[in-house]
Amino acid sequence: MLRTAGGSRAFALLVLLTGAAGLLASWVITLDKFKLLENPNFIPGCSLNPVVSCGSVMKSDQASAFGFPNPMLGLVAYGIVICVGVSLLAGARFPGWYWLTFEAGCLFGICFVTWLQFESLYRINALCLWCCLAWITTILLFWYVTSFVVRNGFLPAPAPVKTFLAEFAWLLPVLHIGVVGMLILTRWWDFWTS
Structure with missing residues (x-):
């Protein structure tokens, strides 16, 4: 029989809320992009x-x-995340292939966001607050989904890793967001302190 897994209410809410926050950020940026295309001085x-x-x-x-x-891209991707979160809240259980596909999407998202962070800090030399919201939601989603997939055995990992992720799933996203925050702070230290 095909093994399936559903998430706890807290996990389902986290997936739903990160999807909603990412969708909001994508929506606002899309609207502003349209205004910018209509009026280059916007x-x-x-x-x-x-x-x-x-x-x-x-x-x-x-x-x-x-x-x-x-x-x-965010409008579509975060829309899918919301659908997964709502389905989990309704009690859905998904097979391993589904979770691995969702994890692959989250992996693509975190890689893309990491590239955008680098480009924003060191090439564009500017930050977008809505982009930062999308970064945070993607980081949270990636680490919690990775933890879920590993703890449920859909991705192989040693027992100590599973135990760590079961007890300290919050630590990795906090550290990741903290590193990004420190990079932002140090990149514009002179600006923030002047």
Whole structure:
């Protein structure tokens, strides 16, 4: 018989809320991108200063990595995440192939977000607040889904790793977000302290 797994209510809510936050970020960025296309002089509301400058990020080549605006990818991807979260809340149980596919999507998301973080910090030289929200939601989603998939045996791992992920699943996303925060802080240290 095909082994299936469903998540706890807390896990389902985390998946749903990260999906909703990512969708909100993607939606706002998409709307601002349309306004920017209509009027090249449009300044998004989240362009607060030379560092927090959503407009600079939206005008960059990296903002359309696949030939279309990145947030349009987010509209689809985070919509799928919301569907998974709602299904889990309704009591759905999915087979291993489904969880591994979902994990592969999360892996793609974290790799893409990591590249965007690097580009934003060291090539574009600006931050977008809505992008930062998408980064945080993707980091949380990736680490919690990875923990779930490993703990349920869909990805092989030694027993100590499973135990660690069962007890300290929160630690990896906190460390990851902390590292990104420190990179942002050190990248613009002079700006923040002047």
